[in-house]
Amino acid sequence: MTVDWGHVFAGRVSGMSASEIRELLKLLNRPEIISFAGGIPDPDFFPSSAIAHAYQKVFQSNAGAGSALQYTISEGHTPLREWICTYMGKHGVQAGLDEVLVTSGSQQALDFIGKLLIGPGDLVVVTAPTYLGALQAFSPYEPRYISVPMDEEGPELAALEAALAEKPKFFYLVPDFQNPNGTTVSLARREALLDLCEKHGVPVVEDAAYTELRYDGEPLPPLVGLDAARHGGKPTNVIYCGSFSKTMVPAMRVGWVLATAEVVNRLVLMKQAADLHASTINQIILHDVVSQIFDSHVKTLRSHYKERRDAMLAALAEYAPPGVTWTKPQGGMFVWLELPEHVDGTQLLERAIKEANVAFVPGSAFFADRSGKNTIRMSFSATSPERIREGVRRICELLKRV
Structure with missing residues (x-):
């Protein structure tokens, strides 16, 4: 048979x-x-030449090559996580190493968050429209979606509050130059939606893939930065997903999650079960490159x-x-x-x-x-x-x- x-x-x-x-x-x-x-x-x-130079430095010695080609800790290459903590500090977040996990691209971060938070039939709030990859990451965990319409300043607040009153597991949002519609959530709308989410006890998943690609206007603080300002500088109610795919190269598949240690500790367990850790050599190379030329x-x-x-x-x-x-x-x-x-x-x-x-x-x-x-x-x-x-x-x- x-x-x-x-x-x-x-x-x-x-x-x-x-x-x-x-x-x-x-x-x-x-x-x-x-x-x-x-x-x-x-x-x-x-940045091909910078990447090539970083590889040359790794393979100048057997010790360097051995470390780059070996297993590493599931949380991620420590110098890279330290760089991420410094980068996030510039955005108002006082994060420690235990609040950062390096993932295989931010897409893996979305998958892990879905696995961590969604059970069959649970409600998840998204915008209409929203990022297709997030829907793909969340849908296998069998949620029910509530879609919130958007205007030129972001999610419509009345619709968002009605959705949050349904006690969803989280609200997923791309606040800067959203994929797909390019909308940027205004500062006033960011503060208001954080107020609503805090009122209803609903966490926010912030997808920040495009934040650095601003061409007009002044940069706005990320949701996690505004959230941290309310809680002594520490990430509390927002799970932040960062990525190097749009600013450096996508093929290295390096992203990160920044969140409260209670969340990151459980995501680390998922990382161990999924693929042990992101590519060691890719993390080392990327750390070298961003340390030299990111800005x-x-x-x-x-x-x-x-x-x-x-x-x-x-x-x-x-x-x-x-x-x-x-x-x-x-x-x-x-x-x-x-x-x-x-x-x-x-x-x-x-x-x-x-x-x-x-x-x-x-x-x-x-x-x-x-x-x-x-x-x-x-x-x-x-x-x-x-x-x-x-x-x-x-x-x-x-x-x-x-």
Whole structure:
């Protein structure tokens, strides 16, 4: 008798689905496609020489190579965690080493948080729209989602309070240049939502993947910094997820969680069970690189990505037909388009690839209930200004025909 694998799979497998974005990344190998799909950094800006130099230093001695190629502690490479503590100190958080865990990218952090906090049927509050990868990380643990609409300042407070009154396990939010819609939560809204979450005893999961990529305006304090200011400088009600994927390189898969030690201690146990620790050599190399060039490299990224954001916004202003609106993000990697109600983003993508050789991500992928069918997300970070202009022109010409 052969195994009926569908019967053997755990029930939570039904909550797993393929990422529309991962599938669309395959189009990057087709040079005729102008892709606004993947929210990825431009490889032309990777700090390759600094990374190569760091590897040379590691392998100058047998002792250095031996340490880099060996197991390490589950919490993460201590010098890297010390750097993270210093970095977070600049954002108002007095974190100790026992409050930081290095993860295999911030995506693993989201998975661990889901495993730690969500049981079958538990409520989780997200925004509408929200980051697709978070939905993928949380859904296998079988939550029920409450989606809170957003305005130009962030989550709508009345809807958020109603959701928090339902006693969810946590509220997940990308406060800076949100993936997918580019919205930045205002300072007043940050303070207000922290007030509400504290009132209802609901923790906040802060995803800070894009925080450093600000092109306009003054930086805002992270939620964890505002939370720490209320509690003697220590992280208390906010779990902060950081990442080096957007500021350095994604392939090293190094991110981190900063939270109260009570939370981190349990996440460490999950790390031990999952993969023991993040890659030792990747942590060592990344620590060397960020210690040398973090600020200067991020400054370079801001300059290049700002030019690309401006190119996309200018092209939309020139070519977009009536009935199409879009966000004007202060940073990050994304512009969010709302189309006339009768236009379905998924159907538009099919035609865009076939008729215009352009790709983007349909917006419904970013809604827990798969609504938002007349929206699309376009990323500008990995495309030159000239191709951005041409790609936007093609999409808008197609929209006029639709």
